Amino acid sequence: MIDSSPSDDPVASLTCDYLVVGAGASCLSFVDTLLALRKEVTFVIVDRFSAPGGHWTKAYPYVRLHQPSCYYGVNSLPLSYVDKNGNEPWDQNERATGKEICEYYKKVVENFEATGRVKTYFETNYDGEAGTNSDSSKNYDNPMEKVTHKITAKNGQVIHVECTKVVKCESKVEVPSMRNGLPFPVDKSVVKSICLNDIASNIGKKSSHKNYIVLGGGKSGADAINYMLEDGKVQPDQITWVVPNPAWYFIRDKMNSSPIPGKKFWKDGIRALFAPITKANSTEEAFLNMEKLDVVQRVHPNDGHFPKIFKGATLSQFEMDNLRKIKNIIKLKGRVTSITAEKVIFADGEFSIPFSPTNTLVIDCTSENNYGYTNFEEGIQIFNPHRIRLGPLSSFLNPCHSASQAAFLEAEYIDSQSGDEVKNSFLYFQCGASELHKENLIQWFMVAWYAHMSTDLEFNKCPNYRSFVLKSRIDRQQPAHHGGILGLLWAIFGPTKLLQKAAAFREKMKNGGYKDFPTDPLPGRTGADPSKLEANMRNPPQPKESKKSFRKRIRFKKPQSTEPCDPMTQETALSTNAVIEVHA
Numbered sequence: 001m002i003d004s005s006p007s008d009d010p011v012a013s014l015t016c017d018y019l020v021v022g023a024g025a026s027c028l029s030f031v032d033t034l035l036a037l038r039k040e041v042t043f044v045i046v047d048r049f050s051a052p053g054g055h056w057t058k059a060y061p062y063v064r065l066h067q068p069s070c071y072y073g074v075n076s077l078p079l080s081y082v083d084k085n086g087n088e089p090w091d092q093n094e095r096a097t098g099k100e101i102c103e104y105y106k107k108v109v110e111n112f113e114a115t116g117r118v119k120t121y122f123e124t125n126y127d128g129e130a131g132t133n134s135d136s137s138k139n140y141d142n143p144m145e146k147v148t149h150k151i152t153a154k155n156g157q158v159i160h161v162e163c164t165k166v167v168k169c170e171s172k173v174e175v176p177s178m179r180n181g182l183p184f185p186v187d188k189s190v191v192k193s194i195c196l197n198d199i200a201s202n203i204g205k206k207s208s209h210k211n212y213i214v215l216g217g218g219k220s221g222a223d224a225i226n227y228m229l230e231d232g233k234v235q236p237d238q239i240t241w242v243v244p245n246p247a248w249y250f251i252r253d254k255m256n257s258s259p260i261p262g263k264k265f266w267k268d269g270i271r272a273l274f275a276p277i278t279k280a281n282s283t284e285e286a287f288l289n290m291e292k293l294d295v296v297q298r299v300h301p302n303d304g305h306f307p308k309i310f311k312g313a314t315l316s317q318f319e320m321d322n323l324r325k326i327k328n329i330i331k332l333k334g335r336v337t338s339i340t341a342e343k344v345i346f347a348d349g350e351f352s353i354p355f356s357p358t359n360t361l362v363i364d365c366t367s368e369n370n371y372g373y374t375n376f377e378e379g380i381q382i383f384n385p386h387r388i389r390l391g392p393l394s395s396f397l398n399p400c401h402s403a404s405q406a407a408f409l410e411a412e413y414i415d416s417q418s419g420d421e422v423k424n425s426f427l428y429f430q431c432g433a434s435e436l437h438k439e440n441l442i443q444w445f446m447v448a449w450y451a452h453m454s455t456d457l458e459f460n461k462c463p464n465y466r467s468f469v470l471k472s473r474i475d476r477q478q479p480a481h482h483g484g485i486l487g488l489l490w491a492i493f494g495p496t497k498l499l500q501k502a503a504a505f506r507e508k509m510k511n512g513g514y515k516d517f518p519t520d521p522l523p524g525r526t527g528a529d530p531s532k533l534e535a536n537m538r539n540p541p542q543p544k545e546s547k548k549s550f551r552k553r554i555r556f557k558k559p560q561s562t563e564p565c566d567p568m569t570q571e572t573a574l575s576t577n578a579v580i581e582v583h584a
């Protein structure tokens with residue numbers, strides 16, 4: 001258990017089972033699941049930020065979830081409303097704000113601490129293993145050996161943490177407010193720029209700026225523009241929008257037939273996603289099929305350009321229509337590389353637009369890393385000796401459920417090389433710094449689906465997963481969100497044949513069924529080997545006894561009338577007065 005707190009001693013030391021680096025969505029979901037599944041383990045959580053919530057603590061004030069709240073966060077605490085049946089229904093309009101998410105995670109951490117098994121240290125940096133300050137993994141010689149790591153509080157106090165495993169979030173989400181200004185040279189003597197967090201006090205009537213240059217074509221850029229246009233604070237012709245690479249957006253109100261689809265959820269999902277993807281023969285065709293249904297949209301459908309980018313950003317139709325009001329769009333000219341007193345210069349060095357510093361404000365909505373979903377090194381594994389690396393997505397666009405799946409496996413299988421091999425074998429995800437991930441190409445979407453389906457299908461080999469996941473609120477497929485268990489069974493076994501469709505899609509991706517994937521896009525993964533599962537379980541099921549051996553083991557003995565009748569024997573006596581003798 002935890003020995004001491006840092007304030008006791010200038011160089012304190014702590015002991016725990018898991019040292020968790022990061023109090024964002026991924027790590028908190030991991031801890032939540034493992035706390036519930038393993039009642040004996042302890043955690044120390046550190047984060048360099050001052051409060052839980054990860055990047056949400058730095059997000060712009062008008063940020064909201066893309067997705068319904070009902071499946072974001074951790075399993076143990078609802079984030080959405082709970083209906084009269086005790087369910088958190090799928091409700092497209094119920095999307096938590098950044099502030100609500102931060103308050104939610106504060107409560108989550110309070111609940112963790114109340115168990116007495118979790119300690120948290122904010123404004124504290126994880127430096128690496130003590131002595132080396134590196135993240136290096138230990139080998140498997142002794143998986144239960146405690147390794148000492150170093151964390152440093154803001155006041156410079158160093159704490160040594162002895163733990164069996166480090167759990168680290170590797171998603172490296174970066175939002176503009178985490179940077180110190182624009183990520184390229186700017187003539188600061190005249191150019192005024194702000195990050196999108198500071199829009200409110202810099203636009204509208206109070207502002208001296210007549211024109212705004214919004215940098216960034218992703219979700220942040222789209223949110224900034226929608227916020228500016230709201231209530232006529234800014235007119236569309238005051239905005240110049242720099243979109244280096246036009247992208248596709250999901251349109252949430254076109255994905256479901258109503259905001260609360262209930263039992264129609266599965267039918268809608270098949271119509272909006274499954275059918276258009278599975279009947280296509282390339283990613284491009286899949287996007288065109290979805291576009292016909294308005295499920296994905298591009299800002300300019302008629303400009304002759306087919307967007308190559310998809311980042312998972314989701315908008316409403318109203319928000320998309322707002323974006324279409326912006327006429328001054330600088331697209332396909334690459335990124336801005338500098339801003340001088342006279343012009344904004346773009347990547348190829350040839351192209352620039354005039355800039356007037358006296359009346360123009362630059363708004364930074366740029367981001368390098370696609371929500372932290374991509375850019376994991378080639379060959380990364382989640383489970384390593386003494387180290388668990390979170391971030392890669394085994395569940396489609398769902399870091400919370402991906403981390404919870406990892407925690408389930410950690411609880412289910414033992415701490416050893418073979419145990420970790422088993423855990424890793426269930427999880428399919430993308431990694432490697434290929435174009436696909438660096439540029440967030442549309443193919444990334446297809447591989448994310450493929451990884452999700454493959455992971456789900458692998459988990460069919462693990463009987464305990466089913467009862468776990470059916471109760472997991474952060475799994476978007478959880479029956480309580482939409483129509484209950486009968487709805488799910490209907491989707492799986494009814495005319496929609498969901499399971500069969502998922503397996504068919506997996507095979508098609510694996511075997512060159514899509515033109516842009518001539519070979520398996522997640523090569524080298526063979527999945528979980530059923531023959532190794534039971535031997536690596538923490539709590540293997542007791543072998544079922546045959547009737548014959550049961551009869552042999554239990555034999556009946558007539559009590560002798562002279563024997564004293566002790567209370568215990570009386571308790572176990574059968575009505576025939578025989579006593580069961582049990583032989584191990």
Ligand SMILES: Cc1cc2nc3c(=O)[nH]c(=O)nc-3n(C[C@H](O)[C@H](O)[C@H](O)COP(=O)(O)OP(=O)(O)OC[C@H]3O[C@@H](n4cnc5c(N)ncnc54)[C@H](O)[C@@H]3O)c2cc1C
Pocket residue numbers: 021022023024025026027046047048049053054055056059063064065066067072124125126127169171172173175219220371372391397398399400
């Ligand atoms: C605008 C926006 C909207 C989004 N909307 C959604 C959505 O609707 N649904 C969805 O599923 N996802 C959404 N995402 C994706 C989002 O990134 C994830 O949901 C999730 O919040 C990522 O959490 P994380 O824990 O992986 O990373 P982070 O939130 O970045 O957390 C990592 C934490 O680790 C800490 N840390 C890292 N290294 C160290 C160290 N050495 N020492 C101490 N602390 C350290 C960091 O301080 C940070 O707090 C959105 C992202 C953005 C930017």
